[in-house]
Amino acid sequence: MRKEHTRLLLNGNHAVAYGVRLAQAKVIPVYPITPQTPIVEKISEFQARGEMEVELMTAESEHSAMSACITASLTGVRVFTATASQGLMLMHEMLHYASGARTPIVMANVNRTIGSPWGFWPDQTDSLAQRDTGWIQYYCEHGQESLDTVLQAYRVAEQALLPAMVVHEAFYVSHALEAVEVPDQTIADRYLPPFDPPHRLDPEIGESWGNTVNQDMFHRHRHDLGQAMERVPGLAREADAEYKKLTGRGYGIIEQYRCDGAKLVLATMGSMAGTAREAADQLRSAGVAVGLLKVKLFRPFPTEDVRKALQGVPKVMVLDRNFAPGTGGFLHQELKAALYGMENAPSVHGYLAGVGGTNVSPANILELAQAALTEGPAANSVWKG
Amino acid sequence: MGYSIAEEKIFNSGHAACPGCSEALAIRYIVNTLGRDTIAVVPPSCIAIISGPQPYSSMRIPVYQTTLESSAASAAGIKRALKAKGNDHTKVVVIAGDGGTYDIGFQALSSAAERNEDFIYVCLDNEGYMNTGAQKSSSTPYLAYTTSTPSGKPTPKKNLAEIMAAHGIPYVATATTGYPDDLARKVARARELKGMRFILVLTPCLDGWGLADNAGPKTSRLAVESGIFPLYEVEDGVRYTLNYGSKGIPVGAYFSQQSRFKHLAQAQLDEIQTMVDVNWRRLQTKF
Numbered sequence: 001m002r003k004e005h006t007r008l009l010l011n012g013n014h015a016v017a018y019g020v021r022l023a024q025a026k027v028i029p030v031y032p033i034t035p036q037t038p039i040v041e042k043i044s045e046f047q048a049r050g051e052m053e054v055e056l057m058t059a060e061s062e063h064s065a066m067s068a069c070i071t072a073s074l075t076g077v078r079v080f081t082a083t084a085s086q087g088l089m090l091m092h093e094m095l096h097y098a099s100g101a102r103t104p105i106v107m108a109n110v111n112r113t114i115g116s117p118w119g120f121w122p123d124q125t126d127s128l129a130q131r132d133t134g135w136i137q138y139y140c141e142h143g144q145e146s147l148d149t150v151l152q153a154y155r156v157a158e159q160a161l162l163p164a165m166v167v168h169e170a171f172y173v174s175h176a177l178e179a180v181e182v183p184d185q186t187i188a189d190r191y192l193p194p195f196d197p198p199h200r201l202d203p204e205i206g207e208s209w210g211n212t213v214n215q216d217m218f219h220r221h222r223h224d225l226g227q228a229m230e231r232v233p234g235l236a237r238e239a240d241a242e243y244k245k246l247t248g249r250g251y252g253i254i255e256q257y258r259c260d261g262a263k264l265v266l267a268t269m270g271s272m273a274g275t276a277r278e279a280a281d282q283l284r285s286a287g288v289a290v291g292l293l294k295v296k297l298f299r300p301f302p303t304e305d306v307r308k309a310l311q312g313v314p315k316v317m318v319l320d321r322n323f324a325p326g327t328g329g330f331l332h333q334e335l336k337a338a339l340y341g342m343e344n345a346p347s348v349h350g351y352l353a354g355v356g357g358t359n360v361s362p363a364n365i366l367e368l369a370q371a372a373l374t375e376g377p378a379a380n381s382v383w384k385g
Numbered sequence: 386m387g388y389s390i391a392e393e394k395i396f397n398s399g400h401a402a403c404p405g406c407s408e409a410l411a412i413r414y415i416v417n418t419l420g421r422d423t424i425a426v427v428p429p430s431c432i433a434i435i436s437g438p439q440p441y442s443s444m445r446i447p448v449y450q451t452t453l454e455s456s457a458a459s460a461a462g463i464k465r466a467l468k469a470k471g472n473d474h475t476k477v478v479v480i481a482g483d484g485g486t487y488d489i490g491f492q493a494l495s496s497a498a499e500r501n502e503d504f505i506y507v508c509l510d511n512e513g514y515m516n517t518g519a520q521k522s523s524s525t526p527y528l529a530y531t532t533s534t535p536s537g538k539p540t541p542k543k544n545l546a547e548i549m550a551a552h553g554i555p556y557v558a559t560a561t562t563g564y565p566d567d568l569a570r571k572v573a574r575a576r577e578l579k580g581m582r583f584i585l586v587l588t589p590c591l592d593g594w595g596l597a598d599n600a601g602p603k604t605s606r607l608a609v610e611s612g613i614f615p616l617y618e619v620e621d622g623v624r625y626t627l628n629y630g631s632k633g634i635p636v637g638a639y640f641s642q643q644s645r646f647k648h649l650a651q652a653q654l655d656e657i658q659t660m661v662d663v664n665w666r667r668l669q670t671k672f
């Protein structure tokens with residue numbers, strides 16, 4: 001049989017770099033920040049070895065890196081960048097600009113605490129705080145998923161003409177070594193058609209972008225953006241299914257694990273899903289019917305899928321490794337909103353666990369599950385270590 | 386200089402500049418000289434207003450309107466993408482104001498210059514944030530009135546031409562709209578070169594400087610003839626050429642056209658005259 005992939009020992013960041021190489025991004029403006037740097041180092045290495053033909057632009061800031069991503073994409077090439085934490089914060093203005101310009105940029109963000117004070121720890125607040133910028137957001141559990149998601153993100157982004165963020169957490173994913181299957185280039189090429197947008201900055205076409213518009217045009221523009229977002233869950237499901245056909249790997253836009261007859265479902269995102277899966281297994285072995293709901297696509301929020309998944313479930317326990325002062329855990333907020341008005345909706349327990357990068361073990365989750373099974377739900381997220 | 390302006394009609398009439406605006410005149414010579422195979426980047430400024438509101442455009446080339454601080458990075462992104470597509474002919478030009486260049490956009494500009502990105506950056510310098518109501522920028526001259534320095538700016542104008550020359554980029558030039566043939570020639574010269582090219586164009590602003598509608602060109606010439614704004618070129622940061630310098634006209638003659646200096650006392654005028662003379666002598670040693 002023809003070899004269709006190579007199995008390599010890679011950390012999560014290097015896995016992302018392989019995904020970008022397979023997507024054949026042509027312009028990559030970057031600025032370094034821990035723990036994102038191995039992504040860019042690997043891409044630079046690919047370029048130096050002649051394995052990737054790419055314009056690497058060493059910008060003086062993430063703000064400029066994103067600014068250059070937007071125009072390179074508008075000029076009609078596939079672009080990529082990667083950042084974390086402060087870098088993402090500095091980009092904020094341009095994140096809105098990117099979605100407004102309908103540029104299908106793919107960016108990896110490695111979740112890291114935001115100062116002050118300084119820290120380098122896994123915490124998803126950086127990317128979640130950008131949830132309203134018009135970017136698609138995917139949260140990944142391990143390096144293999146990050147690589148696969150980069151390819152899926154390009155496909156969906158270019159179909160919807162929206163930028164997409166592929167997110168994984170500092171160190172737990174970014175620096176953890178795992179065996180990763182890197183698909184052959186032929187597979188990636190079959191999956192991802194060349195990027196050739198009809199509207200672009202090109203003197204032969206003569207179209208401009210960014211001019212002042214009136215209220216009515218702005219209104220229509222925002223509405224169009226919203227409609228593009230609404231198409232994303234469908235496009236993402238399809239992209240995942242197609243990917244599975246070619247590689248054997250698919251993740252869904254959400255994942256339900258052992259949810260049959262569950263009296264409690266643990267809901268979380270990113271690397272915590274792996275820990276929660278382990279906890280669910282242990283609880284099931286002990287005869288407690290507990291399942292896992294992993295939210296992979298966070299923006300747009302997969303409301304329909306989540307409602308279907310939680311139909312008939314009495315209790316949900318949300319684990320948020322992120323925190324918005326004044327409102328609590330992001331997933332907790334979004335899940336409550338998604339379930340609002342649903343008949344026989346589960347009660348939702350929001351627990352802040354691992355905020356700031358503290359370790360949350362399967363044993364911790366077992367304790368939290370016991371608490372959720374006995375406690376009544378609080379309206380706001382509760383600090384649980 | 387004997388340069389005859391060759392214009393391709395890219396810039397159109399009917400735009401929204403104040404009648405008599407020097408920025409509009411500058412845009413005409415810039416884009417009409419660069420020609421049709423050009424993509425322009427414009428940040429918020431009077432230039433953006435002149436570029437036109439959707440669906441209109443005063444320029445027959447693609448114009449990308451970016452954020453105030455991002456012009457140089459945005460231009461670099463376009464040029465890198467063109468290169469990745471194998472297009473080595475389309476030119477990229479930034480046309481930005483002094484606020485977007487000296488201040489908030491300076492970080493991106495300096496970095497693009499250091500990387501010697503392949504585009505032309507033109508700063509239309511009207512010495513203030515005119516689009517937001519004539520506040521000071523770091524280009525505003527010493528003691529000039531602006532709406533944010535009602536008793537006069539306490540510090541001198543930043544010397545951006547020299548700062549850009551210190552980056553050692555292939556081409557730096559100063560120009561002004563009172564010398565249209567010199568401006569057009571410099572744009573044409575920049576067009577032939579590769580790498581980062583920077584042109585600083587002094588563009589007297591009717592509203593912000595308090596000028597009569599027809600005083601733009603005359604004021605522009607007085608800025609040069611008084612030695613306040615000499616016209617020169619710098620190649621690779623070292624080879625200096627003087628085009629038009631001081632004719633010994635007192636700065637008071639230049640200021641008398643403008644209301645932003647009308648509060649100055651004679652002692653202040655004398656102080657400024659001394660500063661101008663010192664700067665002019667220092668510059669002359671470079672030619």
Ligand SMILES: Cc1ncc(C[n+]2csc(CCOP(=O)(O)OP(=O)(O)O)c2C)c(N)n1
Nearest residue numbers: 429430431453482483484485513514515516
């Ligand atoms: C980040 C940001 N801050 C502030 C503004 C508001 N703003 C728009 S134009 C402008 C001044 C531009 O001045 P200049 O670059 O000199 O151009 P001019 O209007 O004089 O042509 C400012 C401050 C903005 N658009 N973006």
Ligand code: SF4
Nearest residue numbers: 403406431590591592
């Ligand atoms: S305010 Fe000044 S720069 Fe702006 S359009 Fe009017 S004259 Fe031109």
Ligand SMILES: [Mg+2]
Nearest residue numbers: 482483511513
């Ligand atoms: Mg100005």
